[in-house]
Amino acid sequence: MAEKTCELFDCGHRACGGCGAALVARLVTKAAGKDSIFVSSTGCMEVFSTPYPETAWKVPWIHSLFENAAAVASGVEASLKKQGRKEKVVIMAGDGATFDIGMICISGAFERGHDFTYVCYDNEAYMNTGIQRSGATPYDASTTTSPPGKCSFGNKRQKKDMPAILAAHGAPYVATTSIAYPADLLQKVEKAIATPGPSYVQVHAPCCTGWGFEGEQTIAIAKLAIETGLWVNYEMIEGKVTKVKKVVRKPVEEYLKTQKRFRHLFKPKRQDAEIALIQAIADKNAEKFGIDIKLPPKKE
Amino acid sequence: MMEITEGSHAIAEAVRLCRPQVISAYPITPQTHIVEALADFVANGQLDAEYITVENELSALSACIGASAAGSRTYSATTSQGLALMFEVCFNAAGMRMPIIMSIANRALGAPLSIWNDQQDSISLRDSGWLQFYAEDNQEATDLHLLAYKVAEDHSIQLPAFVCFDGFILSHTYEPVDMLTQEDVDKYLPKFNPLERLDAADPISFGMYATPEYYLEFRYEMDQAQKRAKDVIAKAGKEFGAMFGRDYSALIEGYRLEDADTAIVAMGSVCGTIKDSIDEMRTEGKKVGLLKIRVFRPFPGEEIAKMLSHVKRIAVLDKNISLGAKGATVMEVRDALYGSSIPVKGYVLGLGGRDVRKRDVKEIVALCEKGPGDQFYGLRKELI
Numbered sequence: 112m113a114e115k116t117c118e119l120f121d122c123g124h125r126a127c128g129g130c131g132a133a134l135v136a137r138l139v140t141k142a143a144g145k146d147s148i149f150v151s152s153t154g155c156m157e158v159f160s161t162p163y164p165e166t167a168w169k170v171p172w173i174h175s176l177f178e179n180a181a182a183v184a185s186g187v188e189a190s191l192k193k194q195g196r197k198e199k200v201v202i203m204a205g206d207g208a209t210f211d212i213g214m215i216c217i218s219g220a221f222e223r224g225h226d227f228t229y230v231c232y233d234n235e236a237y238m239n240t241g242i243q244r245s246g247a248t249p250y251d252a253s254t255t256t257s258p259p260g261k262c263s264f265g266n267k268r269q270k271k272d273m274p275a276i277l278a279a280h281g282a283p284y285v286a287t288t289s290i291a292y293p294a295d296l297l298q299k300v301e302k303a304i305a306t307p308g309p310s311y312v313q314v315h316a317p318c319c320t321g322w323g324f325e326g327e328q329t330i331a332i333a334k335l336a337i338e339t340g341l342w343v344n345y346e347m348i349e350g351k352v353t354k355v356k357k358v359v360r361k362p363v364e365e366y367l368k369t370q371k372r373f374r375h376l377f378k379p380k381r382q383d384a385e386i387a388l389i390q391a392i393a394d395k396n397a398e399k400f401g402i403d404i405k406l407p408p409k410k411e
Numbered sequence: 412m413m414e415i416t417e418g419s420h421a422i423a424e425a426v427r428l429c430r431p432q433v434i435s436a437y438p439i440t441p442q443t444h445i446v447e448a449l450a451d452f453v454a455n456g457q458l459d460a461e462y463i464t465v466e467n468e469l470s471a472l473s474a475c476i477g478a479s480a481a482g483s484r485t486y487s488a489t490t491s492q493g494l495a496l497m498f499e500v501c502f503n504a505a506g507m508r509m510p511i512i513m514s515i516a517n518r519a520l521g522a523p524l525s526i527w528n529d530q531q532d533s534i535s536l537r538d539s540g541w542l543q544f545y546a547e548d549n550q551e552a553t554d555l556h557l558l559a560y561k562v563a564e565d566h567s568i569q570l571p572a573f574v575c576f577d578g579f580i581l582s583h584t585y586e587p588v589d590m591l592t593q594e595d596v597d598k599y600l601p602k603f604n605p606l607e608r609l610d611a612a613d614p615i616s617f618g619m620y621a622t623p624e625y626y627l628e629f630r631y632e633m634d635q636a637q638k639r640a641k642d643v644i645a646k647a648g649k650e651f652g653a654m655f656g657r658d659y660s661a662l663i664e665g666y667r668l669e670d671a672d673t674a675i676v677a678m679g680s681v682c683g684t685i686k687d688s689i690d691e692m693r694t695e696g697k698k699v700g701l702l703k704i705r706v707f708r709p710f711p712g713e714e715i716a717k718m719l720s721h722v723k724r725i726a727v728l729d730k731n732i733s734l735g736a737k738g739a740t741v742m743e744v745r746d747a748l749y750g751s752s753i754p755v756k757g758y759v760l761g762l763g764g765r766d767v768r769k770r771d772v773k774e775i776v777a778l779c780e781k782g783p784g785d786q787f788y789g790l791r792k793e794l795i
Contacts, residue, residue: 147611157620158620166619168614173476173617174618175477175503176499176503179469179470182471183477184477185477186433186475186477189474190477190483192461193461194432194483196481198609198610215467223465
């Protein structure tokens with residue numbers, strides 16, 4: 112395990128109070144340690160951590176563009192290899208940069224098999240530009256480009272299955288985790304870094320500003336996502352699911368009602384049919400990954 | 412040693428001798444022979460480099476940024492649509508001050524799709540901060556790669572550079588080229604020694620964002636570096652001349668210009684044709700000369716104004732067009748001669764691979780003597 116006491120993502124950055132992405136940066140740099148080079152895509156994390164001439168990164172860090180972090184990392188890795196250097200290459204990118212605009216660069220880099228760890232901090236929309244939907248936005252979530260209205264309940268699609276896409280590229284290590292479980296996050300990032308070749312870790316990172324909740328609720332909400340089955344923490348080694356976080360599931364409503372992005376499902380009128388559809392998504396996740404802990408029947 | 416060889420082969424050989432440590436490229440006509448040759452060199456152990464076969468040009472240049480930042484000499488090559496796909500990355504590479512060298516086998520941009528030569532591709536990136544060199548023949552195309560590395564990597568410059576040569580006309584043509592030796596190239600071009608690099612032992616941040624309090628100064632610094640490059644090119648070009656016998660210290664070159672009444676200004680392979688037609692016109696008693704632009708960025712405006720101060724008229728040939736305005740070169744030349752009474756006339760020609768022959772050059776000289784400029788030359792009237 113990494114030296115848990117080292118802080119390589121400094122305080123004084125400009126993230127909102129209660130920012131999930133800032134926690135990802137802090138935990139991932141901890142897991143990676145100082146002998147690593149970080150590559151960021153454009154996005155919230157890049158902006159709140161590096162307003163010139165200040166930087167929060169105490170590891171070498173490079174940002175080029177929105178879509179090209181995987182390609183930049185490919186070059187960094189090739190250069191280190193050529194020089195016989197041993198630093199580890201870690202990419203930090205948001206869900207927009209990963210699920211959408213960076214998809215070609217990611218596919219190319221994973222297919223070529225560069226030795227890097229790609230960490231996606233998934234806050235389920237374009238937060239830096241003002242909460243627009245991305246390919247990671249969940250079903251029915253309200254964003255500024257998927258607003259609910261007379262003809263809409265919000266985002267019309269479910270999240271794209273990025274981990275499966277990258278596993279299909281032959282990535283030896285793919286994992287999902289959440290800021291609500293820091294030990295799990297640290298362990299998975301360490302494992303990803305230790306695995307030769309391209310690995311992928313997708314971290315659920317609630318955004319208080321974009322999702323509409325108070326900053327002190329970030330961890331509780333991340334935890335509820337797991338407990339309702341709307342987010343599943345799992346590991347895929349060589350394409351096979353090997354480890355899944357099991358839960359005693361709660362109804363999805365408990366998660367949905369904590370966030371303004373789902374408020375239209377409850378007010379002015381409760382939308383039972385839509386809530387049932389979201390419950391069905393969680394049920395499907397539970398079945399697919401086998402997350403349900405079966406409690407013994409209660410004694411009469 | 413002189414060798415009759417294809418332009419692309421001579422260029423690939425020169426790149427090999429520059430010892431790039433990371434190559435990242437995507438195939439596109441007419442650049443392909445270069446990247447194929449480099450792949451062969453790596454496969455056969457003739458070049459000890461990491462060769463990244465990327466999935467598109469955007470990634471080709473992005474990988475070069477990463478590799479350059481990590482401390483490696485990097486190389487890429489592209490043209491036309493590929494360069495257009497790199498548009499965003501080009502501005503970024505220059506802004507991040509990465510001394511990447513990229514060969515451009517100049518080609519037209521679609522639509523309509525054309526694989527043939529003009530210079531619209533690299534000219535369209537004139538504002539990106541890259542140094543831009545243009546070759547007249549394969550010898551120059553080869554040599555300019557060494558010069559480009561030397562200038563780009565100079566600590567007072569740190570800007571990327573295009574080495575441009577006309578697609579097919581040069582890239583696929585066999586000409587005698589003086590092939591350099593590794594020993595000589597090593598003497599001319601020292602190992603890459605970046606000022607700063609990504610290094611766990613000394614962590615720094617590359618590519619931060621700048622608020623309005625800082626951005627303007629970043630652009631100013633880049634512009635200053637471009638301007639400093641004139642002197643650095645002069646020095647590196649002279650050094651090249653001393654070592655290899657071909658002096659590239661001047662950003663522009665005159666041909667039979669000293670007593671010329673009409674000066675033609677041009678860039679790239681068309682200069683060879685122009686020189687031949689000037690020789691013929693001279694025997695007919697016409698006092699015509701050529702000003703060849705070898706370096707388009709930094710733009711040698713003062714040098715051009717000085718070299719053309721005595722002529723009666725100037726015909727500027729542009730293998731590009733800023734649609735709705737004029738060719739890029741004529742606008743720059745006219746700006747350089749602002750305040751002078753010498754008429755500067757622009758001719759857009761050769762777009763999409765239309766041949767420019769000696770008789771075309773003569774016709775343009777005749778047009779320039781008589782009529783107005785700022786026109787397309789060689790239009791097929793029956794198609795319009």
